[in-house]
Amino acid sequence: MSGQGQDEWKRRHGNIDVYTVKALQDNYVFILHEWKNNKVAVVDPGEAKPVSDKLQALGLPLDCILTTHHHWDHTDGNLALKSQFDCKVYGFGGDKGRIPGITDELREGSQLEFGGEPVEIFQTDGHTVGHICFYFPQSKMAFVGDTLFVMGCGRLFEGTPKQMHESLQKLAANLPENTTVYCAHEYTMSNAKFAVTVDSSNEDLRERYREIESLRAQDRKTVPTTMEMELKTNPFLRCGDPDLKSCIGMESEQDEGKVFARVRELKDNF
Template sequence: MRMLSKACSIVASSLPRCSSSTAPTMRGQPSLLPSVRKQWLGKPLLYGIGSLLIMPLRTLHGVGRVFGAGRFLCNMTSVSSSLQIELVPCLRDNYAYILHDVDTGTVGVVDPSEAMPIIDALEKRNQNLTYILNTHHHYDHTGGNLELKAKYGAKVIGSERDRDRIPGIDITLKEGDTWMFAGHQVLVLETPGHTSGHVCYYFAGSGVIFTGDTLFNLSCGKLFEGTPQQMYSSLQKIIALPDETKVYCGHEYTLAK
């Protein structure tokens, strides 16, 4: 996994007694296009984002191992193993993801900000919705829950800590719980920081993780309910995953930077 350098620097700078001598450092050369490698290494990430816009996000594979989270696939449709993942833009800059198990026809959606884009995508493929997975309670990640649940009878899944805050929640999960999406085992990682009940969903067999607002491309989520230390620890959990893990985040923020 590669790519969390900026997130690390933002969070680590907020921690008490965190000096440059103890902060994580970059190891190795990033796998960037030659035309931008020099710019990337020579400038702080905060001021170097603009130079990255000349390349597809899929080429951002590996800016250091420290806080390096594989490939950020926030802007593309991907197929991994028997699991198909389709990005569905919602609201202004949110990303929802439709999951389709090709073996069983099971369909889920991660963080539906609004219902209609999801309904349109499902109707184009004549698909029914079985599950709704929420990473946290914020309305821009749960706004479509009730309409989708009413239309399809889908089960809503979220954090045990958000059982009173996620609309329509049916199944609650906590750190270390595993849940089956068709034949795919899903590991729940509690990642507080952005919110106190934030979780990420890790599909180990397919090598993908849905990070909601914990981790974005080149940054991490704002701390609304958690502390810098909590966010730092949450990012460390993501770091510990295999380098090849593909990260699906909750917003597209790079185009605005």
């Protein structure tokens, strides 16, 4: 972590401290510590060791695992952490056969509480069917797994472009602009390189591209982001924008879902 300030890996949101832990190739795992009641959650532990090492260094227990979706790079640490800490494992009920160690089933609109705070569950199909996002309205933060990335969105492994478009619209409609958004991968540089090709006249995007380039050149992370920043610079959230549409030759297309499908297709072949 040379040259990187402590702040970058720990952020306070109200009563919750969020620690970012690197795992596997380019995954981010998040440890949430609600320090008033000393409750601890971990989001998407793709491996157990870096998480248990960090918990040990902080002297923290583990109360629950929050799973955004079943992919191995988000769940491979579940069983080891569950047996080490005897914690709960929350995940999408329809995926109980695919999420290791699941103890508590969630669905769209499920009510969850963490350290006295409400947590809202949104089902965001697209990357997988049964992907969920965790929104903490009090702490103004969301954990969006592989649905929304910095300037990008997840690949469509199981869902359709229509499903993913609706999922992103759901997030845009429900997460206020001042929401801090934690994504599960460091994909930002390649997302930015693509974004400027489909939204070339977007000044906010160009400026952000330069910032991202500088951060990545120093091997610094670009997560978390905010809804406000994504609405301005993420092409997958800007499919109704006239400049973006004309940039990809779809200026007369009225169906935003079709523009989204085209942008996703261009990214897949980028």
